[in-house]
Amino acid sequence: xxxxxxxxxxxxxxxxxxxxxxxxxxxxxxxxxxxxxxxxxxxxxxxxxxxxxxxxxxxxxxxxxxxxxxxxxxxxxxxxxxxxxxxxxxxxxxxxxxxxxxxxxxxxxxxxxxxxxxxxxxxxxxxxxxxxxxxxx
Numbered sequence: 169x170x171x172x173x174x175x176x177x178x179x180x181x182x183x184x185x186x187x188x189x190x191x192x193x194x195x196x197x198x199x200x201x202x203x204x205x206x207x208x209x210x211x212x213x214x215x216x217x218x219x220x221x222x223x224x225x226x227x228x229x230x231x232x233x234x235x236x237x238x239x240x241x242x243x244x245x246x247x248x249x250x251x252x253x254x255x256x257x258x259x260x261x262x263x264x265x266x267x268x269x270x271x272x273x274x275x276x277x278x279x280x281x282x283x284x285x286x287x288x289x290x291x292x293x294x295x296x297x298x299x300x301x302x303x304x305x
Contacts, residue, residue, distance in 0.1 A: 179259055179275055198273070235278050235302035239293045243267035248289055250300060254282040262300050263287065278304040 170185045186201070187194040193204050243265040250262040256276045263274045263285075284301045287293060
C-alpha cells in the first residue's frame with residue numbers, strides 16, 4: 169500500500185502500511201508485521217485523506233550520545249548477538265528481548281565498539297536496566 173522511512177531518536181525504520189481501516193492498520197516495521205490501533209485524544213480517527221505515518225516507539229530507547237541501551241519495559245532476554253569488543257554499525261541488531269509475548273530488537277544507536285554487554289540469554293530485566301553500552305567511534 170504505502171512505504172515510509174521514519175527516523176526516531178536517530179534510528180531509521182522502514183514502515184509499510186498493508187491495510188488501513190481508519191482506526192486500525194496492519195503494518196510491517198523492519199520486516200516484522202504488526203497490527204496497530206490508530207486513535208487520537210477524541211477517539212478513533214476517520215480514514216486520512218493523505219498518507220500518514222504511524223508513531224512507532226523504538227524497541228529500546230537508547231541514550232544516543234552515550235550509546236547506552238536500556239530496557240523499555242520488564243522483559244526476558246531471548247538472544248544476545250553482540251559481545252564486548254565487537255565493532256558495530258548504527259542500527260545493527262545487538263540482542264532480542266521478549267515482553268508480553270512480543271519480540272523486540274535492541275539496535276545499536278551509534279557506530280562504535282561494544283563496551284559492555286550486561287545481560288545473558290534467559291535473563292529477566294527490569295524497566296530501565298542497562299542492557300548494552302556501545303562506545304561511539
